[in-house]
Amino acid sequence: MCYLFIIQNRGIIKKGSVYTFLYKQVRIFVAMKTETTQLHKTNGMKDGLSPIENAVLNDYKYGFVTDIESDSAPKGLSEDIVRFISAKKNEPEWMLEWRLKAYRHWLKMEEPQWANIKYPAIDYQDIIYYSAPKQKINPESLDQIDPELRRTFEKLGISLDEQKRLTGVAVDAVVDSVSIGTSFKKQLSELGIIFCSMSEAIQEHPELIKKHLSSVVPITDNYFAALNAAVFSDGSFCYIPRGVRCPMELSTYFRINAENTGQFERTLIVAEEGSYVSYLEGCTAPMRDENQLHAAVVELIAFDNAEIKYSTVQNWYPGDKQGNGGIYNFVTKRGICQGINSKISWTQVETGSAITWKYPSVILKGDNSIGEFYSVAVTNNHQQADTGTKMQHIGKNTKSRIVSKGISAGVSNNSYRGLVHVNKKAVNARNFSQCDSLLLGDKCGAHTFPYIEVRNNTAVVEHEATTSKIGEDQIFYCNQRGIDTETAVALIVNGFAKEVMNQLPMEFAVEAQKLLAISLEGSVG
Amino acid sequence: MLTIKNLQAGIEGKRILNGINLDIKAGEVHAIMGPNGSGKSTLASVLAGRQDYEVTGGSVEFLGKDLLELSPEERACEGLFLAFQYPVEIPGLSTTNFIKTAVNEIRKYHGEKPLDAVGFLRLMKEKMALMNIDQSLLSRPLNEGFSGGEKKRNEIFQMAMLQPRLAILDETDSGLDIDAIRIVANGVNKIHSKENAVLVVTHYQRLLDYIVPDFVHVLYNGRIVKSGTKELALELEEKGYDFIKNEIDVTEQVG
Numbered sequence: 001m002c003y004l005f006i007i008q009n010r011g012i013i014k015k016g017s018v019y020t021f022l023y024k025q026v027r028i029f030v031a032m033k034t035e036t037t038q039l040h041k042t043n044g045m046k047d048g049l050s051p052i053e054n055a056v057l058n059d060y061k062y063g064f065v066t067d068i069e070s071d072s073a074p075k076g077l078s079e080d081i082v083r084f085i086s087a088k089k090n091e092p093e094w095m096l097e098w099r100l101k102a103y104r105h106w107l108k109m110e111e112p113q114w115a116n117i118k119y120p121a122i123d124y125q126d127i128i129y130y131s132a133p134k135q136k137i138n139p140e141s142l143d144q145i146d147p148e149l150r151r152t153f154e155k156l157g158i159s160l161d162e163q164k165r166l167t168g169v170a171v172d173a174v175v176d177s178v179s180i181g182t183s184f185k186k187q188l189s190e191l192g193i194i195f196c197s198m199s200e201a202i203q204e205h206p207e208l209i210k211k212h213l214s215s216v217v218p219i220t221d222n223y224f225a226a227l228n229a230a231v232f233s234d235g236s237f238c239y240i241p242r243g244v245r246c247p248m249e250l251s252t253y254f255r256i257n258a259e260n261t262g263q264f265e266r267t268l269i270v271a272e273e274g275s276y277v278s279y280l281e282g283c284t285a286p287m288r289d290e291n292q293l294h295a296a297v298v299e300l301i302a303f304d305n306a307e308i309k310y311s312t313v314q315n316w317y318p319g320d321k322q323g324n325g326g327i328y329n330f331v332t333k334r335g336i337c338q339g340i341n342s343k344i345s346w347t348q349v350e351t352g353s354a355i356t357w358k359y360p361s362v363i364l365k366g367d368n369s370i371g372e373f374y375s376v377a378v379t380n381n382h383q384q385a386d387t388g389t390k391m392q393h394i395g396k397n398t399k400s401r402i403v404s405k406g407i408s409a410g411v412s413n414n415s416y417r418g419l420v421h422v423n424k425k426a427v428n429a430r431n432f433s434q435c436d437s438l439l440l441g442d443k444c445g446a447h448t449f450p451y452i453e454v455r456n457n458t459a460v461v462e463h464e465a466t467t468s469k470i471g472e473d474q475i476f477y478c479n480q481r482g483i484d485t486e487t488a489v490a491l492i493v494n495g496f497a498k499e500v501m502n503q504l505p506m507e508f509a510v511e512a513q514k515l516l517a518i519s520l521e522g523s524v525g
Numbered sequence: 526m527l528t529i530k531n532l533q534a535g536i537e538g539k540r541i542l543n544g545i546n547l548d549i550k551a552g553e554v555h556a557i558m559g560p561n562g563s564g565k566s567t568l569a570s571v572l573a574g575r576q577d578y579e580v581t582g583g584s585v586e587f588l589g590k591d592l593l594e595l596s597p598e599e600r601a602c603e604g605l606f607l608a609f610q611y612p613v614e615i616p617g618l619s620t621t622n623f624i625k626t627a628v629n630e631i632r633k634y635h636g637e638k639p640l641d642a643v644g645f646l647r648l649m650k651e652k653m654a655l656m657n658i659d660q661s662l663l664s665r666p667l668n669e670g671f672s673g674g675e676k677k678r679n680e681i682f683q684m685a686m687l688q689p690r691l692a693i694l695d696e697t698d699s700g701l702d703i704d705a706i707r708i709v710a711n712g713v714n715k716i717h718s719k720e721n722a723v724l725v726v727t728h729y730q731r732l733l734d735y736i737v738p739d740f741v742h743v744l745y746n747g748r749i750v751k752s753g754t755k756e757l758a759l760e761l762e763e764k765g766y767d768f769i770k771n772e773i774d775v776t777e778q779v780g
Contacts, residue, residue, distance in 0.1 A: 468616075472576075477613045479597035480573050480606075481627035481683065482634065491626060495617030495666065 102229030304339030323382030326354025337369030379412035604690030710735030
């Protein structure tokens with residue numbers, strides 16, 4: 001009958017100390033904040049920059065704009081715009097009502113201010129809420145897609161053809177809000193799997209959408225979720241029928257394209273009894289001067305004995321070195337382990353965006369269900385990230401595991417914020433959390449805000465946290481073996497993030513490593 | 526191979542090396558001994574290019590190149606290897622992966638193609654047998670949780686893999702028991718050939734029982750004050766550093 005709560009700082013520099021708490025109370029509420037900022041150490045360098053900083057201060061490699069004509073709504077948000085979007089997408093009446101309800105609720109809400117991020121007020125009337133690439137006909141195959149667009153994907157090294165041929169990944173590409181190509185659909189449909197754009201699902205599978213949409217993230221859930229519900233442009237829908245194991249990794253590539261366009265995707269994945277699916281979401285965006293708002297919603301539902309694995313690699317434009325531009329990324333991701341023995345696993349590699357506000361969560365409702373959260377978050381230059389997870393233990397014998405690796409460089413701030421909540425009825429709940437921070441340079445910050453609420457005295461909750469810094473001595477050691485500083489930083493960071501990277505499906509692991517390298521060349525190896 | 530002329534260097538404005546002269550030829554083993562604070566480790570660090578140290582005078586030529594003009598990684602690629610007194614830990618990075626990166630970066634520097642997985646494995650197997658090192662050590666994260674002896678053996682294994690022209694062993698014996706010293710020394714002796722040279726930096730004579738030097742130099746107050754053969758090391762062991770100190774201090778006073 002005890003709770004174990006450990007905050008530990010180990011690593012190259014030993015900052016802070018080891019705390020071990022043994023609690024007998026029935027409820028624990030802890031908010032820990034660790035801030036570490038390193039003192040500057042000058043080594044008689046001419047330009048005053050350490051090799052790490054030099055390696056880190058690099059340009060965003062994925063900045064380019066695809067020249068495609070857009071069919072856009074006027075700026076601003078009103079009931080008319082919501083109607084415009086709904087009409088544009090030829091939606092049924094119930095969908096419009098759903099959107100309007102969300103919009104009316106949103107009007108009454110206030111933007112959340114509690115996150116450890118700072119940004120100028122967003123003018124919601126200065127955003128274009130709908131933009132679709134103009135295409136004459138709906139493409140039936142990848143060959144029909146606008147060649148300019150395909151070149152964009154190729155620059156990113158994710159040619160649809162290549163992915164289709166080599167990896168067997170079904171790709172549903174969302175460029176500026178509208179699905180432009182879907183592959184492997186036939187193969188999947190033979191198994192009864194539905195994998196299509198959200199717009200298509202609303203038309204083709206209204207019963208499923210009515211039943212599940214907003215069942216995990218209600219339209220009133222939070223400010224950004226309500227906004228998303230009102231104006232979401234597209235997204236992916238995935239339905240795995242009973243007993244089916246999805247034979248391939250499902251993948252979607254989101255991309256923000258037209259200037260001043262908020263991108264509001266909505267993704268819904270339903271895994272029926274005994275089914276399994278692994279879903280990959282990858283994101284990159286072209287370079288922009290103006291901040292772009294992104295507020296996505298992802299909902300996952302796992303029934304009895306079902307498993308959903310959701311992996312994200314996010315590399316949106318983080319802004320320039322002075323902190324101008326970049327994507328504002330306010331995302332609500334939540335899954336529910338509805339059935340017994342079900343499992344939901346979130347893995348994320350977050351390297352982009354000027355601001356990241358994101359807490360992929362799991363509601364552990366079914367007995368024996370398992371929730372996992374593996375995260376690597378990189379911030380560089382002026383980037384800010386406040387990210388983490390929520391694990392809500394409701395069913396008996398539920399387990400959750402949190403592994404968060406934060407990497408800060410430049411003058412960025414990286415915060416882990418997590419809640420482990422154990423309900424009164426959640427007998428024998430188990431949680432293990434590990435939050436590690438790595439600092440590059442001396443002007444960045446790493447923060448940890450773990451909240452633990454335990455209302456059942458059979459629960460065991462563990463928390464470990466460490467903060468370390470890439471040392472000049474580590475770099476020198478690598479240099480002395482013939483490895484240049486940039487490669488050394490990449491090696492060290494990939495080592496640090498390994499536990500999370502190992503969770504990624506093969507197809508993503510390579511790209512994610514490249515991303516870390518680019519972000520750490522341009523942020524962290 | 527290595528010619529050091531009147532090398533002066535310091536850290537944070539404090540001068541430590543006051544004019545070192547040393548000449549090392551291929552095939553030779555040199556030992557640098559000296560009391561604490563005499564500048565032994567500074568010399569090793571300056572040669573490897575650690576940036577905390579500032580060179581204020583003199584020159585170092587290595588295989589016909591101006592060593593001081595090269596970055597630390599270029600020096601490594603040119604064939605200079607430093608076995609660290611305190612090898613650093615890199616959590617999560619497997620030792621094998623680290624060595625593979627190093628081997629291929631050096632190959633790239635020389636315009637050679639990187640070794641593929643098979644080629645690298647073959648090389649590693651060969652050196653593992655030579656060094657009598659266990660696979661399990663190499664799959665672990667670099668130096669993380671390694672014992673003192675394991676860290677030093679790992680240094681020598683890396684030396685075997687990278688095949689340097691000049692290996693500098695910085696107090697490799699510190700913190701090792703006699704068995705570990707023997708293992709490490711055997712490793713060094715197996716790698717040593719007519720083509721390469723070894724510079725052993727040590728405080729105690731005992732390592733030199735196993736790595737037998739051709740020349741022994743005594744460093745004191747940032748200068749080489751006495752050079753000789755291996756017998757000099759024995760004499761130092763017997764009489765302690767004080768006899769050198771006294772000798773020098775007296776000379777300086779007279780001078």
